[in-house]
Amino acid sequence: MAGDQSGEGFAEVMGMLPRINRLSTSLSRGRLMEHALEASGLNLDRPAMGVLISLRMSDEPLRIGEIARRMEVAGPHVTRLVHELERRELARRIADPDDKRARRVELTPAGTEAVNGYLRDIFGWFAEALVDWSPADLQTLGTLLNRLLDDLTAHTARQQL
Template structure:
């Protein structure tokens, strides 16, 4: 491309330039040692998929149907059901009848499940806080604000794919 001429993508270049960084961060979190470290700190001996279900249920702050967990995590219901069964065997979640529909179960963390999910979250927060400890307060605040905005906007925009 000649100097002085804009890219054929124009404003999309800014987004395109950050995409490898988003992938890098996603890989570091989901496949890296950080998740393993946080799970170890949680003190729970379940596999990563089951632990992800536990964290999702805990972060929801309310009991969830399996269909809600599956939708939230973008998984199929049979997969979530298997993970919930594993978590039940380990005493990390409990299944109770939905008072509005007795054919449906709702899932909520037990005290042990909440404690494990909290330890996991505190470990991650501590690690991320340490990673950006050298940043200025305005930079840390901007990251939090922009990341929250980005997550909300991406989630909202993803809903348009479901509508089409």
């Protein structure tokens, strides 16, 4: 196992792992993702909803490669998902204004409605669970989660070199 296991920070990290596991278990037991997928009104799997969320969170249509980067998956996987979403009229490809040979993907109105239902359910669940948290605590949590994800992503990228 890489890294210094005798340093001061090791015990703190080891103490966090059970809490991270409890968080994952809590989210799984609550079937949060499954309930939210049902709230979308469509029979979609998580990866397909991931494409819709990536498009919804963007301020512009995205290329397949950008969707794959945001989802941290391979481009061909996203291509298959987009084909299915197009077939179901939840997304469509449009011309890329920067490169006429390329295409971008955007949500259709039905896709927007589906992803909004999903996100309403997710946000509502978290809002109910965290109703007693102060705005400052919520901001701190968001800041620390972003930092954790950024550091884990960077570490994973370094490990793959």
